[in-house]
Amino acid sequence: MRFLLKRLGFYCVAFLVAATFNFMIPRMLPGNPADIMLANSGGMIAPEARDALMATFGFIDAPLHEQYFAYLGSIFTWDFGLSIKFYPMPVADVLIQALPWTLFLTGSALLISFSIGTLLGILAAWRRGQLTDVIASPTALALQSVPAVVVALCGLYFLAVQNRFFPTSYAFNPSLDPAWSWEFISSVLYHGFLPVVTLSVVLIGGYLITMRNNMIGQLGEDYLAMAEAKGLSDARVRYAYAARNALLPSVTALALSFGALFGGSLITEVVFNYPGVGNLLYLGIVGRDFPLIQGQLLIMTLAMLLANLAVDLAYVFLDPRLKRA
Numbered sequence: 001m002r003f004l005l006k007r008l009g010f011y012c013v014a015f016l017v018a019a020t021f022n023f024m025i026p027r028m029l030p031g032n033p034a035d036i037m038l039a040n041s042g043g044m045i046a047p048e049a050r051d052a053l054m055a056t057f058g059f060i061d062a063p064l065h066e067q068y069f070a071y072l073g074s075i076f077t078w079d080f081g082l083s084i085k086f087y088p089m090p091v092a093d094v095l096i097q098a099l100p101w102t103l104f105l106t107g108s109a110l111l112i113s114f115s116i117g118t119l120l121g122i123l124a125a126w127r128r129g130q131l132t133d134v135i136a137s138p139t140a141l142a143l144q145s146v147p148a149v150v151v152a153l154c155g156l157y158f159l160a161v162q163n164r165f166f167p168t169s170y171a172f173n174p175s176l177d178p179a180w181s182w183e184f185i186s187s188v189l190y191h192g193f194l195p196v197v198t199l200s201v202v203l204i205g206g207y208l209i210t211m212r213n214n215m216i217g218q219l220g221e222d223y224l225a226m227a228e229a230k231g232l233s234d235a236r237v238r239y240a241y242a243a244r245n246a247l248l249p250s251v252t253a254l255a256l257s258f259g260a261l262f263g264g265s266l267i268t269e270v271v272f273n274y275p276g277v278g279n280l281l282y283l284g285i286v287g288r289d290f291p292l293i294q295g296q297l298l299i300m301t302l303a304m305l306l307a308n309l310a311v312d313l314a315y316v317f318l319d320p321r322l323k324r325a
Contacts, residue, residue, distance in 0.1 A: 007312050011305045018301040022294055023071050080295035085287040091295040095277065099299065101171050102276035104192060105265055106258065109199035114254055117204040121211025121250075122243050128216065136208060144205030152198045152271040159194060166194045169273035195272045199265065203257060210253050214246035221245075251311050258307040 074080055080091035117140070124133040160168045172178075172187040218224065219242065227237045266278030273279070277296050284292035 004313075007309060011309055015301060015305055018305075019072070019075060019298060020068075022297050022301070023068055075298065080298075081291040083284075083289055083292045085283055085289040085292060091291045094280065094292060095295050095299055098275055098277045098280045101274060102265055102269070102278060104188075105195050105199060105268070105274065105276060108192070108196045109203065110254065110258060112196070113200040113203035114207050114250075116200075117207025118211045118247070118250055120204075121208040122215055122238065122246075124208065125212045125215030125219065125246075126238055126242075133212075137212065140205035140208040140212075142205070143201060144209065146202065148198060148202045149267045149271065151201050152195075152268050155194050155198055156271055167191050171275050192274075195268050195274050198268050198272075206253065206257070207250060211243075211246060211250050214249050215242055218242045218246045254307075254311065258304070 078092050080095075083089050083091045083094050086094050120132075120136050120140075124136045127133055156168060160166045167190070170191055172184060172191050176184050176187055178184060224237060224242055227241050232241075265276060266281055268274070269276045269279035270282050277299060281293065281296045283289070284296060
């Protein structure tokens with residue numbers, strides 16, 4: 001419990017620091033949503049309406065510290081104001097609608113890429129120099145160097161535009177109503193196949209190389225020789241002993257890649273017109289929707305911190321000695 005409370009305290013402070021930067025950055029930029037709307041209205045909105053627009057979108061005319069405390073209050077009440085791009089919808093409602101789709105993409109891609117990459121990395125290290133290692137390692141290095149946008153565009157062109165094996169946009173068939181039915185679920189899986197594969201292909205190489213290097217570092221340890229001398233099976237020595245100890249750095253890479261993938265899904269979601277928070281961030285930036293941008297960045301920060309907290313807890317399970325650190 002002491003370890004858990006220490007980590008929770010650390011992440012609470014980290015979230016507060018990130019929220020402070022999120023508060024300051026939009027206010028350091030020139031202009032604000034009200035001025036942008038007035039400039040883009042072509043004279044349709046009277047200048048006298050500026051104060052009303054500022055109040056509507058939560059930009060209060062007050063000293064900076066009062067704005068900051070009001071902003072902190074909005075975080076804990078989940079009230080980020082109204083979205084400019086999707087007016088009059090609240091930012092919280094817009095994010096709640098988009099968040100499940102991004103979690104589906106990132107969660108599926110992480111699960112697939114981490115499982116396949118880690119398993120292939122274990123086998124490549126255990127059979128170093130053999131056919132598995134000769135094929136897997138160079139392929140992983142090649143995949144690791146390919147940008148996500150290239151994979152996404154190639155998949156979109158060859159599998160969706162040219163051959164029409166998969167759809168080019170949407171998270172499911174627009175003619176269907178969301179429901180827990182096989183027709184709807186199969187449509188979601190069908191539309192999400194290419195985005196998930198795109199994100200998975202980009203990540204598999206990194207997990208494979210990381211796990212292979214970690215496993216090679218473990219193969220000469222005395223505890224493995226002792227396990228083999230005790231007559232344990234080859235599979236048990238490989239997975240229960242060597243792989244478990246080599247997995248710790250890969251778990252750290254998993255947490256870091258979750259945060260990067262959560263933000264990097266913007267490219268994939270824009271290419272496939274997928275209605276997640278990455279695509280939402282792009283629309284917010286194009287539309288100068290500052291409340292939406294602030295809310296989305298806070299969601300990304302919170303997701304990153306929760307992923308790191310989960311990894312800390314997983315570390316304790318994999319190596320109980322860390323509880324005394």
